Structures are given as structure tokens and as C-alpha cells.
Amino acid sequence: MSAARRFYLTTAIAYANSRPGLHTLYEVVGADAIARWHRMRGDETFFLTGTDEYSVNIAITAAKLGKTPRQFVDEMVALFRAAEDALGIAPDRFIRTTDPDHVRAVHEMIRRAYDRGDLYQGTYEGWYCPNEGFRAPSDLVEDATGVHCPNHPGVELQWLSERNWFFRLSAYQERLERYYAEHPDWVQPEYRRNEMLGFIRQGLEDFSVSREQAPWGIPFPLRADGSTAQLPDGSWDPAAGTVYVWFDALTNYVTGVGFPDDPERFTRWWPADLHIIGKDINRLHTIMWPAMLMSAGLPLPRRVWVHGWLLVQGERMSKSRGNFLDPNAVVAALGTDGTRYVLLREVAFDRDTDVSWDSFVRRYNADLANDFGNLVNRSLSMTARYLGGERPAPRAAADAPLAAAWRAARAVHEEKVAACLLHDALAALWEFVGAANRFVDAEQPWVLAKAARAGDTAARVRLHGVLGDLLEACRLVGFAAAPFIPRTAPRVAEQLGVPYPYEPDGNGGPPLGELLDWGSGPSGGRIGTPVPLFPRLETEAELVSRAGPGQ
RNA sequence: GGCGGAGUAGCUCAGUGGUAGAGCAGGGGACUCAUAAGCCCUUGGUCGGUGGUUCGAAUCCGCCCUCCGCUACCA
Numbered sequence: 001m002s003a004a005r006r007f008y009l010t011t012a013i014a015y016a017n018s019r020p021g022l023h024t025l026y027e028v029v030g031a032d033a034i035a036r037w038h039r040m041r042g043d044e045t046f047f048l049t050g051t052d053e054y055s056v057n058i059a060i061t062a063a064k065l066g067k068t069p070r071q072f073v074d075e076m077v078a079l080f081r082a083a084e085d086a087l088g089i090a091p092d093r094f095i096r097t098t099d100p101d102h103v104r105a106v107h108e109m110i111r112r113a114y115d116r117g118d119l120y121q122g123t124y125e126g127w128y129c130p131n132e133g134f135r136a137p138s139d140l141v142e143d144a145t146g147v148h149c150p151n152h153p154g155v156e157l158q159w160l161s162e163r164n165w166f167f168r169l170s171a172y173q174e175r176l177e178r179y180y181a182e183h184p185d186w187v188q189p190e191y192r193r194n195e196m197l198g199f200i201r202q203g204l205e206d207f208s209v210s211r212e213q214a215p216w217g218i219p220f221p222l223r224a225d226g227s228t229a230q231l232p233d234g235s236w237d238p239a240a241g242t243v244y245v246w247f248d249a250l251t252n253y254v255t256g257v258g259f260p261d262d263p264e265r266f267t268r269w270w271p272a273d274l275h276i277i278g279k280d281i282n283r284l285h286t287i288m289w290p291a292m293l294m295s296a297g298l299p300l301p302r303r304v305w306v307h308g309w310l311l312v313q314g315e316r317m318s319k320s321r322g323n324f325l326d327p328n329a330v331v332a333a334l335g336t337d338g339t340r341y342v343l344l345r346e347v348a349f350d351r352d353t354d355v356s357w358d359s360f361v362r363r364y365n366a367d368l369a370n371d372f373g374n375l376v377n378r379s380l381s382m383t384a385r386y387l388g389g390e391r392p393a394p395r396a397a398a399d400a401p402l403a404a405a406w407r408a409a410r411a412v413h414e415e416k417v418a419a420c421l422l423h424d425a426l427a428a429l430w431e432f433v434g435a436a437n438r439f440v441d442a443e444q445p446w447v448l449a450k451a452a453r454a455g456d457t458a459a460r461v462r463l464h465g466v467l468g469d470l471l472e473a474c475r476l477v478g479f480a481a482a483p484f485i486p487r488t489a490p491r492v493a494e495q496l497g498v499p500y501p502y503e504p505d506g507n508g509g510p511p512l513g514e515l516l517d518w519g520s521g522p523s524g525g526r527i528g529t530p531v532p533l534f535p536r537l538e539t540e541a542e543l544v545s546r547a548g549p550g551q
Numbered sequence: 552g553g554c555g556g557a558g559u560a561g562c563u564c565a566g567u568g569g570u571a572g573a574g575c576a577g578g579g580g581a582c583u584c585a586u587a588a589g590c591c592c593u594u595g596g597u598c599g600g601u602g603g604u605u606c607g608a609a610u611c612c613g614c615c616c617u618c619c620g621c622u623a624c625c626a
């Protein structure tokens with residue numbers, strides 16, 4: 001492990017068209033855990049997340065509610081931020097595409113593309129659904145009454161033709177292929193990379209980057225002749241149109257670290273180390289975005305991680321399907337850390353996963369209440385009862401069976417976090433929790449305590465060693481899992497009677513690695529009061545059976 | 552249609568040539584420090600189908616069935 005370095009990671013910005021769903025925040029929770037991991041390791045970390053707020057749909061929705069688009073998105077953003085607080089998410093910046101510095105960044109990206117010769121005016125035409133915008137021909141259904149949008153079959157489609165700016169993506173096919181070849185790991189998991197490579201090899205078409213008839217958007221900064229569209233009073237000529245989604249949304253990643261206002265800060269943080277995105281926007285991030293950056297003369301992100309979806313009975317959890325879970329409701333039931341743990345352990349970060357309340361509750365009870373929570377509680381209770389609350393030191397690593405198990409678990413855990421396989425990372429940690437629970441039953445401290453009370457000195461020494469090892473195991477898991485359960489980790493430390501040197505967002509304190517060596521905790525002292533960390537939840541079935549007939 | 556992937560215990564999955572595995576769920580047991588938790592044992596699968604290769608196949612090859620991902624302007 002090298003000395004502190006800088007680590008910049010981002011999530012996709014969430015579309016602020018309605019209240020947040022758990023499936024949207026899942027990605028942010030995962031990114032937050034990775035960000036905390038880097039902060040605690042001592043890396044200088046910048047974690048960016050935020051909201052995408054411009055679109056025709058948002059303007060329409062706001063109008064239906066009798067609000068201005070700005071009022072509407074302000075309300076949605078407040079809901080996103082509240083839900084993220086409830087989930088313990090601590091970004092270094094929450095960016096909004098409506099932020100003033102983002103407008104400057106978008107304009108600069110467009111100017112650079114224009115200067116490079118990658119922007120030209122052309123005509124965009126196609127079937128337009130008033131509810132959804134332009135639809136690809138492959139997305140349309142045709143019947144006797146004509147062509148319809150599959151999502152709004154009753155709405156009449158219009159054939160629209162607009163004069164728009166286009167980005168010359170076609171010119172980047174070769175450069176993208178070369179970049180993929182020279183950076184084989186830059187899109188992960190590998191099968192996602194292969195999909196994109198296949199797409200590139202099919203040939204790339206230019207894409208439109210402006211709209212004439214979408215007033216709720218960032219003003220397009222250029223006129224047809226390339227001159228500025230800014231008016232003498234500083235405002236922008238509406239006749240120049242607005243920026244369409246690609247430049248508007250993707251640019252947030254550079255805005256977030258100072259582009260173009262603060263070149264020094266930007267140079268320090270860019271390129272991003274990691275973009276975390278959902279599989280539905282892979283193409284935007286691994287084909288269009290790199291081409292845009294090449295056009296702007298900027299380095300490309302080092303890695304893009306493509307996660308899967310949360311499914312409900314095999315179907316994608318989504319706002320439009322209406323089958324999404326309210327993050328606040330889940331937090332109310334499982335707690336902040338319970339929700340974070342269950343999301344990141346139960347859902348595989350590299351593919352789709354079916355979820356349900358039942359799966360969440362079972363995972364919470366099995367892993368948090370029964371395995372880890374109870375391990376901490378039983379270890380502390382025995383220490384209080386048998387040793388009067390004095391915390392014994394763990395045995396030397398060579399003499400402690402758990403030390404070897406820890407060494408193995410820690411190595412796998414660190415490897416899996418680095419590989420973004422967060423579910424596997426937690427599994428490695430919990431395998432060690434299982435080893436600690438088996439250790440308790442193998443050693444039977446209650447038998448040792450009885451013998452010690454009867455004057456058996458060897459039993460007394462062994463009791464101290466066993467309980468010292470157990471408390472050490474609890475400490476190590478508590479700190480290693482802290483990026484995933486950041487509000488519980490300090491409580492673990494407090495109950496164990498050891499200091500917790502990190503700030504609420506994971507900054508400060510020594511490099512985490514120093515605290516994860518067996519025996520690296522403070523010696524001596526007393527434990528705190530044992531309090532269950534994760535109260536066991538009753539399943540729906542248990543509640544029903546307990547109520548009994550006629551109740 | 553093209554390219555890619557997957558079908559293994561009730562559920563989620565691991566297992567790429569040598570007598571079928573894990574976790575959870577279900578059943579039984581011994582214990583008692585603990586959040587009626589933990590620990591031990593255990594029920595359960597002709598490893599999608601079929602035909603081959605091989606001394607031997609979940610594992611390699613052919614065909615078939617089913618499912619999924621990608622196949623450009625909703626974000």
C-alpha cells in the first residue's frame with residue numbers, strides 16, 4: 001500500500017423528475033462506501049454526486065403542477081438530499097446541472113468541440129412523442145392507426161424536423177478502439193466492456209447536441225456561424241436553442257472539480273479515478289463521453305464501473321413501473337446502516353439482483369443481528385461478567401487462531417473492494433465473523449470462567465486470551481466495515497472502549513490499514529456498556545403467527 | 552436477425568475432466584456467554600434436454616429448448 005494519493009469518484013447524476021427511489025440511491029450508497037474506504041485509507045478523496053435537472057419532461061411535469069421548472073426541481077432535489085442524508089451519504093459536492101459553474105463548463109466544452117471542428121449544424125428529424133421526446137424507430141410500434149410510442153399508445157406522434165448541432169462521433173471510432181485496446185480494464189465488468197467494443201465496431205454515427213424547442217435547458221452558446229450567442233446584456237439568445245442532454249449531463253464530472261473556473265484544482269483532480277454508473281447509460285459514459293473529452297483535449301477517466309439493476313420479481317425496479325421502494329421507508333425499518341449493509345451485501349454490484357422486503361429482512365437478521373451484532377454483544381457481556389469489564393489484550397498473532405483467519409479475510413476484503421465487488425468484500429468479512437462465532441463455542445469461555453473461579457490459573461490465562469481475541473475480532477470487523485456501516489462503527493468502538501479516530505464522513509484519523517493489523521488496538525482500559533447494535537427484526541410471517549388466530 | 556452470456560438443492564449462487572458444494576430457508580441435537588442469537592448434525596439435486604468424445608463429463612464438442620445482455624438521441 002503506497003502513501004496517500006488522490007482519488008476522485010463519481011456517480012451518475014440522478015434524473016430529478018420525481019421523488020428518489022431506492023434503486024437510484026443504490027448506486028450512490030455503493031459509491032459512498034468506496035469513497036469512505038479511500039478517505040479512511042488516507043487517500044485524498046473527492047466524491048461527486050448530484051442531479052440532472054434539465055429536460056422537456058421536467059418542464060412539462062412542472063407546468064402540470066403549476067410550478068416553474070426551477071421550483072419543481074428545487075423540491076425534488078430537497079427530497080434527494082434528505083434521502084441521501086438518511087442513508088448516510090456524504091458527498092464532497094452535490095452537483096446540480098442548474099449550478100452556475102456548470103453552465104460555464106458546458107459552454108467551454110462546446111466551444112472546444114467547435115474549435116476542434118467536431119460540431120456542425122445539421123437536421124435532426126424523427127418521430128416525436130410529446131410525452132417522451134424523440135423516439136428511435138426501433139422503439140416504435142406500428143398498427144393500422146399509424147405509428148405509436150410504446151409507452152403512450154394513445155398519444156399522436158409528430159414527425160419533427162429540427163436544425164440542430166451535431167457532434168462528430170463518427171470521427172472517433174478508431175481512436176476509441178485504440179483506447180479500449182490500450183486500456184483493457186477501463187470499462188468493468190469485462191462483459192460490459194465487450195458490449196461497448198462491439199458497438200463501436202459496428203460504426204459510430206454523429207449525435208445531436210442541441211434542441212431548438214426546449215426552453216428549459218442550458219442556452220446553446222454558439223450561433224450558426226460559430227460566433228457567441230451571448231447578448232449585450234449578458235443573457236443568451238433563445239434563438240440559438242439549448243444544449244441537449246449529452247453535453248449538459250456528462251460535463252458535470254469536470255464541473256465538479258473546477259473546470260473551467262479553477263484550472264489548478266481541475267488539474268489536481270482530473271481525470272476521475274472511477275465513474276460508477278448503471279448499465280443503461282454505459283454507452284454514454286464509455287463511448288460518447290470519452291469522445292467528448294478527446295475533442296476537448298482532456299484526459300479520459302481511468303475506470304468506469306457498470307453496475308446492474310435492482311429487480312422486483314424479475315422486473316427492473318423503476319419509477320415508471322411504480323414498483324420501487326421508498327428509501328425513507330427502508331431506512332425507517334432497517335436503519336441507515338442496516339439499509340446500506342443489506343443493499344451492498346444482498347445486491348451484487350456487477351449484475352442485476354432480485355430484491356424484496358423479505359430478502360432484506362432475512363439478510364439483516366442473519367448477518368447483522370445474529371452474526372455480527374450478537375458476536376459483539378456476547379463478547380462484551382462475557383468480558384463484563386467474567387473480567388469485571390477490564391478489556392484483556394488479544395494474544396500474539398502467532399498464538400491466536402483468529403489472527404490467521406483475519407489475515408486471510410482482510411486480504412480478500414481489500415482485493416474485492418478494489419475490484420468494486422462490494423458484495424464479495426462484505427462476504428469475506430462476514431466469513432470471519434462466522435469463524436469468531438465458532439471460536440466462542442470451541443473455547444467455551446463460560447467453562448473457562450468456572451474453572452478460573454475455582455482457582456485454575458491456566459484456565460484464567462486462557463480466558464483472558466480468548467476474550468481478548470474475541471474483542472479484537474470485533475474491533476477489526478468494526479473498522480474494516482466502517483465504510484459500509486459508518487454510523488455503527490463508532491458505536492462498536494465505543495462499546496469496546498477503544499477510540500474512533502475518524503470524522504463522520506471518514507476523513508481524519510490514521511490510515512485505516514494501521515488499525516487493521518491484528519493486535520493494533522490500544523491495550524488496557526475498560527469496555528463500554530454492551531447495547532445491541534442491530535436489534536433483530538420480526539419477519540412478516542413471525543408477526544402473523546404470533547398474533548395467532550382471532551387476534 | 553447479428554454478437555455475447557446463462558440454465559446446478561425451496562431461494563441466491565460457487566464449482567471448467569476423477570465419487571455433487573456454500574449461504575439463506577426447512578428438520579433434529581447438545582450447550583448457555585448472547586439480540587429465543589450462536590454451535591453441531593441433517594432433509595433436499597437423474598447439475599435444461601439430447602447425441603457424442605473419454606477409462607471417466609456439471610465440467611469438452613454437436614444439435615435442441617428456455618431465459619438474459621448489447622444492437623444510438625427518455626434521462
